[in-house]
Amino acid sequence: MRSPYIEDRTSKAIIRDEALRLFATRNADAVTVRDIAAASGVSPSLILRHYGSKDGLRAAVGEHVVRLFQTMLEQATAPEGTAPLDVQALPSLATQVARNLPTGSPIPAYLARLLIDGGPEARALFAQLHALSQAGLADLIEAGSAIDGGDPSARAAFLLANDLAVIMLRDRLHEVLGMDPLSVAGLHRWGRQVLAVYQGGLLATPSDQR
Amino acid sequence: MRSPYIEDRTSKAIIRDEALRLFATRNADAVTVRDIAAASGVSPSLILRHYGSKDGLRAAVGEHVVRLFQTMLEQATAPEGTAPLDVQALPSLATQVARNLPTGSPIPAYLARLLIDGGPEARALFAQLHALSQAGLADLIEAGSAIDGGDPSARAAFLLANDLAVIMLRDRLHEVLGMDPLSVAGLHRWGRQVLAVYQGGLLATPSDQR
DNA sequence: CTTCCAGATGAACAAGCGTTTACAATAGTG
DNA sequence: CACTATTGTAAACGCTTGTTCATCTGGAAG
Numbered sequence: 001m002r003s004p005y006i007e008d009r010t011s012k013a014i015i016r017d018e019a020l021r022l023f024a025t026r027n028a029d030a031v032t033v034r035d036i037a038a039a040s041g042v043s044p045s046l047i048l049r050h051y052g053s054k055d056g057l058r059a060a061v062g063e064h065v066v067r068l069f070q071t072m073l074e075q076a077t078a079p080e081g082t083a084p085l086d087v088q089a090l091p092s093l094a095t096q097v098a099r100n101l102p103t104g105s106p107i108p109a110y111l112a113r114l115l116i117d118g119g120p121e122a123r124a125l126f127a128q129l130h131a132l133s134q135a136g137l138a139d140l141i142e143a144g145s146a147i148d149g150g151d152p153s154a155r156a157a158f159l160l161a162n163d164l165a166v167i168m169l170r171d172r173l174h175e176v177l178g179m180d181p182l183s184v185a186g187l188h189r190w191g192r193q194v195l196a197v198y199q200g201g202l203l204a205t206p207s208d209q210r
Numbered sequence: 211m212r213s214p215y216i217e218d219r220t221s222k223a224i225i226r227d228e229a230l231r232l233f234a235t236r237n238a239d240a241v242t243v244r245d246i247a248a249a250s251g252v253s254p255s256l257i258l259r260h261y262g263s264k265d266g267l268r269a270a271v272g273e274h275v276v277r278l279f280q281t282m283l284e285q286a287t288a289p290e291g292t293a294p295l296d297v298q299a300l301p302s303l304a305t306q307v308a309r310n311l312p313t314g315s316p317i318p319a320y321l322a323r324l325l326i327d328g329g330p331e332a333r334a335l336f337a338q339l340h341a342l343s344q345a346g347l348a349d350l351i352e353a354g355s356a357i358d359g360g361d362p363s364a365r366a367a368f369l370l371a372n373d374l375a376v377i378m379l380r381d382r383l384h385e386v387l388g389m390d391p392l393s394v395a396g397l398h399r400w401g402r403q404v405l406a407v408y409q410g411g412l413l414a415t416p417s418d419q420r
Numbered sequence: 421c422t423t424c425c426a427g428a429t430g431a432a433c434a435a436g437c438g439t440t441t442a443c444a445a446t447a448g449t450g
Numbered sequence: 451c452a453c454t455a456t457t458g459t460a461a462a463c464g465c466t467t468g469t470t471c472a473t474c475t476g477g478a479a480g
Contacts, residue, residue: 011427027327030239033468043429044468050427054468087412112326117237118381126382146412149403155412157383158403162368165375171328172336173367193359193368200411202297202356202365221457243438253459254438260457264438422480429474437466446457 012050015040020061024106027113028058062121065110069125072100073132087145087198088207090136092191093129093163098182108182112168133160166190222260225250230271234316237323238268272331275320279335282310283342297355297408298417300346302401303339303373308392318392322378343370369408376400 009017018039022031033054037044051057076096101107114122134156140146149155166173166181179186192206199207219227228249232241243264247254261267286306311317324332344366350356359365376383376391389396402416409417 027237027239029237032466034466045430045470046428048469115379115382116322116326122382123385126379127386130386140412147415149406149414149416151399151403151416154387154399154403155407157387158372158400158407161375161379161383162372164379165371168378169325169336169371169374172325172332173371175333176337176340177364177367189361189364190368193361193364196359197365197368198407198412201414202350202408204359204411205357206359206361242436244436255440255460256458258439424477424479426477427475429472431471431473433468433470435467435469438464440463441461442459443461444457444459446455448453448455450451450453 011040011042011046015042015047015050015057016061016064019057020065020110021106023058023061024109024113061110062114065107065114066121066125068107069111070128072096073128076100077132086143087140088195090140092166092194093160094166094182095187095191097167098184098187103183108167108170112170115164115168129160129164130157133157133163162194221250221252221256225252225257225260225267226271226274229267230275230320231316233268233271234319234323271320272324275317275324276331276335278317279321280338282306283338286310287342296353297350298405300350302376302404303370304376304392305397305401307377308394308397313393318377318380322380325374325378339370339374340367343367343373372404 015036019031019036022035022039033044033047036057037047040047047054047057051060073096076091097108115126130153134152137146137148137152137156137159141148170180170182173181174186177186177189179189181187181190196204196206225246229241229246232246232249243254243257246267247257250257257264257267261270283306286301307318325336340363344362347356347358347362347366347369351358380390380392383391384396387396387399389399391397391400406414406416
């Protein structure tokens with residue numbers, strides 16, 4: 001099943017990754033321990049040996065994804081040497097996700113299900129994203145390319161929700177647009193519209209950004 | 211379980227409604243036939259008598275929701291006597307949903323899971339919504355309060371995605387905003403931001419719409 | 421070489437699942 | 451009334467599920 005040449009991941013990691021992949025496509029309840037075992041090329045017993053129970057594995061996958069996501073956010077927020085002067089410089093979540101994750105990564109789809117299902121992890125992650133969005137908006141305001149509109153929390157939430165919508169509705173948008181909105185071409189096409197509206201409303205034409 | 215006074219729904223309808231309610235909160239795979247039977251106050255056998263199988267019930271619930279949704283859309287699109295002159299008149303999907311559905315309706319949550327899970331129903335519904343969004347945008351353009359930005363399909367998809375985001379992220383937004391975005395107060399607060407940005411971009415202040 | 425322990429497995433188990441079957445009650449209808 | 455669907459149920463069936471248990475393998479340590 002795996003590449004027969006070399007496999008540097010431990011089987012514990014393989015199990016986690018395969019479980020993540022399966023949890024992203026179907027719901028976790030619809031994935032059996034035997035499914036994960038078959039996909040990982042191990043026996044069902046080994047899964048329980050490493051993670052205690054199916055729910056333990058579920059939790060481990062969740063933590064792993066959240067950790068990955070936070071790492072991605074930190075390293076994208078860190079280089080603040082050149083503060084974003086313009087809306088154009090505002091790196092959307094979707095863009096960051098697409099840039100930092102390999103093509104075909106199960107993480108966006110997993111994230112969509114996580115945000116729908118709720119739970120403590122989803123709440124914490126979303127709150128963090130909202131705080132980040134609010135900080136980004138504050139930067140824009142300081143640069144003079146946005147205002148808080150009297151309700152910075154709501155405006156930041158609006159921007160965040162619009163951003164997450166691309167991730168959550170990815171497959172649906174792919175169907176009607178004819179291209180994956182998280183692909184390079186898709187992000188460009190989508191970004192043009194987003195920037196135009198954010199810069200001047202629905203009466204604005206997409207500027208000829210790169 | 212039900213109101214002991216009168217119950218005008220047939221038990222077949224009760225089963226469908228209770229299944230919808232349960233499918234909206236947890237995933238369908240995590241809901242057992244016995245759960246639905248208990249919630250409906252009937253025996254598990256009756257469910258299979260009426261719907262053939264659990265999957266048959268799932269399909270029936272799906273069709274029911276889609277039908278309800280389309281009826282709602284038609285009656286909201288029909289009265290076109292007073293064409294929308296302004297962005298302010300553009301009735302958002304979220305607004306329509308909130309106005310036409312009783313408080314606590316499981317339909318928004320069900321819809322969110324439907325759009326994530328995909329399948330033929332979801333694809334058809336989303337395509338229809340996209341067409342509707344494109345038509346609404348065309349109306350705005352004709353009224354002179356919007357332009358298509360060179361890519362009407364993408365712009366309509368952007369507006370649609372933003373609208374659906376409120377429905378899909380409802381609970382998460384509730385947590386960070388402190389209010390249900392699909393409540394009357396929540397829709398007002400959200401709508402102010404949406405309209406302001408759509409009218410003039412991120413530099414716009416919410417107009418004092420009623 | 422022996423000891424040992426983590427990694428891994430196949431077989432089996434109890435519980436819960438969707439479903440089937442046989443049967444009871446009810447409500448029209450001639 | 452008798453007849454016949456319709457509506458409903460209880461009990462059981464077979465299968466799948468998550469999980470346990472005894473066992474095996476292959477190195478590393480002494």
